[in-house]
Amino acid sequence: MVDSSSYGLLQYFQKLSDEEFQRFKELLQKEPQKFKLKPLSWTKIENISKEDLVMQLYTHYPRQVWAMVLNLFLQVNRKDLSTMAQIERRDKQNKYKEFMRNLFQHIWTSETNTYMPDRSYNIIIDRQYKALLDIFDSESDPTTAVVLGTRGKGKTVFLRKAMLDWASGVLLQNRFHYVFFFSVFSLNKTTELSLAELISSKLPECSETLDDILSNPKRVLFVLDGFDYLKFELELRTNLCNDWRKRLPTQNVLSSLLQKIMLPECSLLLELGESSCSKIIPLLQNPREIIMLGLSEQSIYFYCVSFFKIQLGVEVFKDLKKNEPLFTLCSNPSMLWMICSSLMWGHYSREEVISSSESTSAIHTIFIVSAFKSIFDLGSSKYKRSQLKTLCTLAAEGMWKQVYVFDSEDLRRNKIYESNKTVWLKMKFLQIQGNNIMFYHSTLQWYFATLFYFLKQDKDTYHPVIGSLPQLLGEIYAHKQNQWTHAETFFFGIATKHVLALLKPCFGNISFKTVREEIIRYLKSLSQPECNEKLMHPKKLFFCLIENQEERFVNQVMNLFEEITVDISDSDDLGAAEYSLLRASKLKILHLHIQKKVFSEIYDPEYGSLENFKLDQNCSFMTNFGDGSLFCTFLQIPQLKYLNLYGTDLSNDVVEMLCSALKCSTCGVEELLLGKCDISSEACGIIATFLINSKVKHLSLVENPLKNKGVMLLCKMLKDPSCVLESLMLSYCCLTFIACGHLYEALLSNKHLSLLDLGSNFLEDVGVNLLCEALKYPNCTLKELW
The missing domain is CATH 3.80.10.10 (Ribonuclease Inhibitor)
Incomplete structure (x- = not known):
């Protein structure tokens, strides 16, 4: 019996007369040779039914079936069937594009805030956009490309814009019939799946069958985002599989796709950050690079005049430019967004924000305090602190579990209810991701997770997932745990008189004494000859010390x-x-x-x-x-x-x-x-x-x-x-x-x-x-x- 994935082709075979069908089978003896494939034996197909021939074609020529069939329809003088099939397939492709356009238009407007008109954003990414076009030109062979850059430089935003433009019919139309966008970290809780299941999860009901979609793999592009947050270790493997229908451990499916064992003729476009780059690049075949360099001076200007009214934006830009260290930090879009948002809240003067934003930790702190004051201005510091603590617990739990997408149960377990969620969304601490919730930016999760250890008290209830501070320091400096890649910076940055002074008016007294003592105690143990663990990442420590800048502690x-x-x-x-x-x-x-x-x-x-x-x-x-x-x-x-x-x-x-x-x-x-x-x-x-x-x-x-x-x-x-x-x-x-x-x-x-x-x-x-x-x-x- 013909399954549903092959039913479309059977419909066209049913329109062939017996004579035409016989001629079709005769011509089928030569057609596979054009694709350098072995033909089906005549004894196998001489008396075969139309239903069984469909099955044989999909079994032996899954990637070439439609190309062969359309050619053969022309050869048996049924141009009408060839044209009809192409139109129907194109209609289904267009319906998929329309579905993706609506989805990514919503994502672009609701979940991707560039705070500037699209024309300004297009100017900012012009170089990367041209590189994308050059890499995936219309005549190119299957290609792998990687979008590189440090966190906050706009890699994911760039990929979302590319996806929206493809679905809107303005990018790579002659190259790809299907583009699938996956945030791989959303698979962290999925232990086993097939690529077929993964693709099907993105297809609307009116789409072509998977067999038809993948029958022309050169016209398929997979966009994969979020490798920095992927819990699974992807590495060179020998137990890979070329069957995209087969259920396998999630890491095997991803590795098979990346290493071109599964669907080798498809193209790949990956977003790689600092943590994942060195691990994923060795798996890829001749990857081409697109570098996100951050915002130029002109781009920062565009951002400011778009975020505020033009005159105010010009004034903000000029003030930022006067502060050279801060202006350098503003090349990171997420940092610039936080600074502008803090100014927009209006609880600090422009001079206070700019003069106080001397480090990444200070920028995050001013942003968070400004947001809290806008919502809880009349609440006591004790109340604000209790609210803050629920968010910090969620962040820390997520970091220890390597979870970055939270469901409703995760929120309830950490005492974040619907009313709380609404507030955090309004304050731009959290954002909606489909049916789930994420922190608005990854650095916010790191910041809140770090702040958890400053707010923690001896009387607090034991949390079975969240490790102690010494355990965390071990994960950062002696082990290779990527999820804490930048959290250590916040430990040193928050543990300063300047940052704690910023937190005090809103949340009361917070001490850094315990945290500093634990840091010194742990690092001292690493420096001892008899210690089995060694300082594996001194560079991380150096950047932390720059974040701290308190001379006595740095020397210590x-x-x-x-x-x-x-x-x-x-x-x-x-x-x-x-x-x-x-x-x-x-x-x-x-x-x-x-x-x-x-x-x-x-x-x-x-x-x-x-x-x-x-x-x-x-x-x-x-x-x-x-x-x-x-x-x-x-x-x-x-x-x-x-x-x-x-x-x-x-x-x-x-x-x-x-x-x-x-x-x-x-x-x-x-x-x-x-x-x-x-x-x-x-x-x-x-x-x-x-x-x-x-x-x-x-x-x-x-x-x-x-x-x-x-x-x-x-x-x-x-x-x-x-x-x-x-x-x-x-x-x-x-x-x-x-x-x-x-x-x-x-x-x-x-x-x-x-x-x-x-x-x-x-x-x-x-x-x-x-x-x-x-x-x-x-x-x-x-x-x-x-």
Whole structure:
């Protein structure tokens, strides 16, 4: 019996005469070959019924069935059937588009507040929009694209606008017949499903069947949003499946789709944030990137004059621009929205809002206090605090359970009833997501979840889901729990006199003493050698300290560590590391890993031609950070005895910057590891000059193309009486026996060198004999020769 998904095709077969149907089957012998597919055997279809042929076609050619059938209708002179089928399919596609247009128009107007006319928003996203068109051009093969950017930069808003424009008939019409939009975090409570079920949940009743929709997968695009909040770990898997009808664990379905095992001819458009990017990108095949860079100065202006009346908007923009740190934060749309909303509430003057918004935590606090005053202005601080606590409990429970979409039971369990929900919606703390509720922005959930620990009292009822503060700190700093990615910033930001002073008029006295003590106690335990857990994310800690900015507390935290390993992946990381490490007075060992991409900015047409851009941004170490300021910063720490830059490309200019910094009187580096830094022979001369009168006792130059000339320059340094170098590592440096002649002379003069590593060079017997001769002299201090 033909199932409902194949019934549409059977209707057209019923209109064929017996003679036409026979001819259709004969032609069917050749048609699959056009698609490089194996034809059905004649014995199988010679006497087959129309119902059974439909089943055979969908079984053997699910993705090509309609393309073949429409061609064959023309070949049996039934153009009318071909035309009728195309019109019917197009009508059903248009009905789906209309359904999506209505849905996303509602989402755009009710759940996506850009606070500006669409024409202004279109100007802001013009570059990303053009990139989207370029990636998914009408003739393109199946493509995977990712929308990247930090939280609050507008990735989801951009995807919603793209979905609305497609459904409205103005975007990618010639490319995709179907676009499906899924917020993957909504699947956190779903342990098992099939892709068929997932797609069906988005289809109106009048749509084509799934078989028909997926019979032309090149015309299907999946838009997947919210990976940062997905509870499941998606990773490279071997237990993947290509059957989109089969029920599987949710993570297997998503992994199969991302890794192009399931529906490989479909296209993908993903939103990836800071937490998910490094995990999801490796699963994808040649992803194209669309970068959300945040708001430009012009965009901030558009936003302000759209949010307020034009004249007031201009004044707000000018005041924001005068405050450079705050204006930088305003490039994040969510931050700008909170600032403008706080001004709109009218409970603080413009000067108070702008002068008090000195950190992300302060901006959130002013926004929340302003909203509370607008609704509960006459209520006591005790009452306001009790109301606030219910919201904080919901947020904290959600974070511990990795839940970001809440149902009515979640709200009731946390004493948020219908009247409360209405108030929180009005205050823009919560928003409606279909039949459920979410926090208006993810950072609000983090803020409220963090504030829970400041409001918590010993007499409070035990909550079985919410962990203790030490447990939470462990999740943040010693484990890899993405849901707390930014909450730690609020712990340090709220634990300041400034933020608690902002909270006090509305919620009464709130102390940071307990929170700070727990932070110090936990971080101190991580710094102990016997502790099994280690500080896995020092960068997170650095950004938290910048958020706090209270000098005494920052110094107290940084003085807990004698050894730190830092991975710097962008200029923001660099600034945070500089601020924090300068306050690490007890630091003795610093492992510094700097990714190449730090030294080449994302191309912006405003920089000029791409050719000139590439010439300027040549990925040289320190290109964009001015005169070796990084070295000067780190090497001013007198306790720093060990510096390892292994694997970092160093140009001659940068070697000179490094050596200049090492000459500083405050620099105490004794071990310098410069292995595999692409150091040239010429750079050896610079290094040799600085080593005279320096404190460095151990120097490693392994795996660099120093050659004989470089060693000759180093040997001049070794002959100087003021050189205190005790060990020199030169393995894999492209040396020959000629270098041994220079080393022979240096060994006879040097009074301190006790270890020399020349492994894996081309010294030959001649070179080794020269070195052995030097060892015979009583004034040669060398004890180890490798």
